[in-house]
Amino acid sequence: MLRIDYPEHPFRFKKTDEKEFIFDEFRKSWVRLTPEEWVRQNFLQYLLKVKQYPASLIAVEKELRLGELKKRFDILVYNQQHKPWLMVECKAIGVPLEESVLMQVLRYNIAVPVDYLVITNGDYCAGFVKSGIELQPIDVIPDFG
Template sequence: MIKIEYPPYQPRIKKENDTEFIFDAVRKRWVVLTPEEWVRQNFLEYLIQVKKYPPSLLAVEKEIRLGDLKKRFDIVVYDVHSKPWMIIECKEMNVSLNRQVLDQALRYNITMQVPYLVITNGSYCMAFQCTDGTLNELQAIPART
């Protein structure tokens, strides 16, 4: 597992009618602040500030089709040619990073066909490279291409 060292981050949070919202700088809108959203926003900041992934190459909670099902991925990183390059599945902090979480990312990859998968619960993450139908665990999140 990879321990995440987050950069300093001051999220924009507001409260309306007993509901907290956090500003998503990638989507450029306010979203309900859930435990999973907290992980997603902090991980986005990690990708942008630490890994130097350009925000313009990130997509958050976009819909994809898996057969007849409509699903939403958490984060997809695109390469410079606008081709999906990495799928990131976020879970709230109390969720274990297990095979079930990895299988969810693998299902999304049936459609997306990316070379890298990451699963995270905010504290830790696991990164994998998909090569010729084989999944290899990585010791670090890949540098952006």
Template sequence: MTRIEYPPFDFRIKKENEKEWIFDEVRKQWVRLTPEEWVRQNILQYLLQVKKYPASLIAVEKEIALGELRKRFDILVYKEAKPWMIIECKEMNVPLSEATIRQILNYNITIRADYIMVTNGTEHRAFCIAKGIPEPIAELPETGSSN
């Protein structure tokens, strides 16, 4: 299990047309506040505040092609202009399973990041893929780290 302690952050939340919205500091836009989005926003603040990953190197919810399929990843961190870490966020009530990990491993066939992580906000599993085999890691690397 990977250790993550969320930093305090004053999220900007608004209600419009009976729906809640949260301001995404990375995308610089209001997005619908869903249970998965709440997890994504907390992980983003952890990456920005605790790990000090530059916002300019983080992509959120972008489409990728997996063969004929089109999928969207949750978070992708770049390093030296290459994908470095991919993070899949799930709602808190979704248990992390082998299928969840397989999903991000499938995304990583195309992306080829050195690190992958799945989280449901309370449980986090991160892996280093340095030698092509997912090795569990206890903590996310610093951006200055290499594998």
């Protein structure tokens, strides 16, 4: 498992009709604050502040097609040539990072091939680099560039 130290961030919150929302700085909109969204927002700040990934090369919750199915990836980072490079699948804290989670991100990888795959539930994080058709575990999230 990878160690992730999330940076402090002044998240913005609001409550409407008993529902909580968090402002997503990447999507520039208020989104429902779910346990998975909390993990996604913290991981985004980790990529931005700790790993120094450029915000302009990070996409959040975009649609992709798997045959007839429409799915949404959580986080996709593009490289300097604007090609998909790293994909992150976020789960709520407490959701086990089982094989089914890895299989989910691997299915997304069919539609959007990347070099690096990461799965996280906020507490735990696992990362892999693709080497041909094999996945090799990584010890750290790669630096950008």
